[in-house]
Amino acid sequence: MANITKTNRRDFLKIAATATGGLFIGFYWSGCDSPKMQVLSTEEILSKATDFNSFLSITPDGDIVIYSPNPELGQNIKTSFPMVVAEELDADWSRVRVLQANLDTEKYERQLTGGSGAMPHSWERLRKAGATARLLLISAAATRLEVDKNTLTTEKGIIYHKESGRKLSYGEVVLDAAQLEAPDEVIFKDPKDFKIIGTPVKNVDNKDIFTGKPLFGLDFYREGMLLAMVQRPPFGMKIKSVDDASARAIPGIQDVIVYDNNVAIVGNSTWPLMKAKRRLNVSYEPEGEVESSFDHDRIFKELLDSKDARAMREDGDVDAAFKNASKIVTSEYQCPFLSHSPMEPMNFFAHVKEDQVELIGPTQTPDSARVQTANLLGIPKENISVEITRLGGGFGRRLRADYVLEAVEISKRMNAPVKVTWSREDDMTGGAYRPAVRYRFSAALDEAGNMIGYKLRGVGMNAGNSVRQDNFPSGAVENVLIENVNYASSITTNAWRAPITNFLAYAEQSFLDEVALEAQKDPIQFRLELLEKAKTSPIGSVNYDIDRMIGVIKDAAEKSNWGKDSNVKQGFSVYFSHRSYVAQVANIEMENNQPVLKKIIASTDCGIVVNPTGANHQVRGGIVDGMGHAMYGNLTFENGLPKQKNFDSYRLIRMKEVPEVEVHYLDSGFDPTGLGEPALPPTGGAIANAIFAATGRRLRSQPFVEQKEFSDINLEIKRG
């Protein structure tokens, strides 16, 4: 059914149509004054285009410009957002140009990439943007044709009056339409009438990517800009002394600045900076705790037994349940620090001009970068502009503005435009990691194998809350105690794709497998029984949709032929995160007595699938990411510095290690939810559970390939 939705005036302030480019200056890539950046022929289109709302402009020739406000880092939002606008507009997709919008908090809300939240937040707004413009175009056409607007239909940018056989293109009525008041109500399409949503639409930046056009922040160039690299201190250390004489002696080095425990080298090109940085002689001294990985192991042990844990959820009487249990299962799981390591290292351009600042580069949170810059300089944030380039990955690292502020600081001190570039070593050692965490799980079973008590304590290194107390199996168990202990480490941490759940899901789903085994139940049946209990007699609050979780579990079981082939050793895992539900089965076959990962099957419920290829990319990519880091990822510390500094010692998954991945979606009809993160959390658990099914041994720490007790098994999993 089509549904009527009230328009929100703030969303759709219809800007008076001036039919000039004046309105759009803020939207340009910096084409005008930066010869290296792409000069889009779209400029000509823009100079003729009429602005309908924050998302949409149309020219008299029928070209359509759709602005995508959220930073694009590979989650494909720059393609999927415009698809939604174009759908409700009934646009001809081949006439659509997509432009990355600059930061504009007047026009857009939640202009950030994080939490897989963009699509659920903007779904209705985007539909309104397209539907409102379509209604205005129809109204203008009705006046022109002197017919009732209800007799008009639209298709691919053409308005038809079927009765008389007359038609008008959107372009022909765009100037008239732009003079009209935006309607109070719009009618959304019935999803069954979608023509663009649900079809595979290719990445709008594909050609520029394949031909090497300057899309990324690191590609940005401005005549007269300086380049800078920064030497940062080890964690817990401060500068004792700096000898920069031999660094300064490198030709092309313009200055060396010491500020806030950092040493910045400034010059005109990258290689001299890299050379000079190696010749810097900076000595450091402790300023608080200087940590090494063995300290973390000790701290984990202490805090798992600490009396100071914070109870995050308590249902029933856990002590009584464990006292009355006929069987108790207890296990600990540990996950290391990880680097985000997007392929494009951190970088940003800043030009501080008296009380104005221009910021250009890859950021997941342009508004946060702006606010932090305003605070640093003590100027109003309105004086700061932010252009968002394409991001060469982010994974949460670019939610921080530390590297933006470096560019601001150095630009201010040099009184010149400056681009800060991090080397890979800087990127890996400069901080903000996925935190290391250790969990202790306990389950109490009654004689019939029912889980009557469940305890979880998480200890995290700057992890904040390392548990998700209201996630499954909470709601399905009578007696629950979930606790958190946070250790204030000197090592900086940050959200990392699917924060917390990227390791909690592995630990929890592995533990539930252990409990199912002790209860002598099939792992899937065990979970379904718990969910049935949560449905019929929920304990406390239940924050997940039980039926949707059951839906993906049953679908994954069916699609994977769960338990049907004794030669295939299977591991199951299911997780709800970021509003989406994903169940996975890993299939392992033994070859020459060694486990070979043949396939991972995933069933996902993310509501309406906006772009099937985009969704596949996210699910497959999430699984490869989850697998790679569970298998190989490990960042260890020695005296406040990571021991792994580049990809020779910090191992990322490569092509030959990727198994076949099969993806399925449930047609649940819900509004779409995000997919940038939800497919990652279940993967580590599915693989570990399959390894157990194949070998009878449980992987209780990551990375899997570094577990000493598995040294007799070749976990260098071969693709089938």
Place this chain on the structure above:
Amino acid sequence: MAKIEFTINGKEQTVDIDPSTPVLWVLRDHLDLVGTKYGCGIAQCGACTIHLDGEAVRSCVLPISSVQGQKITTIEGLSQDGDHPLQKAWMEHDVPQCGYCQTGQIMSAAALLKNVPNPSDAEIDTAMNGNICRCGTYTRIKTAIKIASKSL
């Protein structure tokens, strides 16, 4: 500083530069060719892959002094209009996510197909082992290489 002459994307080029400068930074900082990407600086990720006399090399560890008189091809020179069979296959199969590593992936794949027009899975794995994709697009890269190999 030293004067170094070479051919880049079919054109004669002379640079006067610190001879230890890696080709990567000459391309990016001095010749406005930014399609060749910086990823690691130690030949571990493949983002900087170019062709030197037709062979795939990592330009981040290749001093400019070593290319005197040789022929370099970068992604900008791989085809006239982005229509190399691999670029077309990359489009057809919608390979990229963030896209940052893809020019290096294409350059590695182009060198492979030049030497082995119909590579097996194992040959693709070996040739592409030096190229990291942090987004995990590997399966589509492999499929696109196979599509392109059929059209050669």
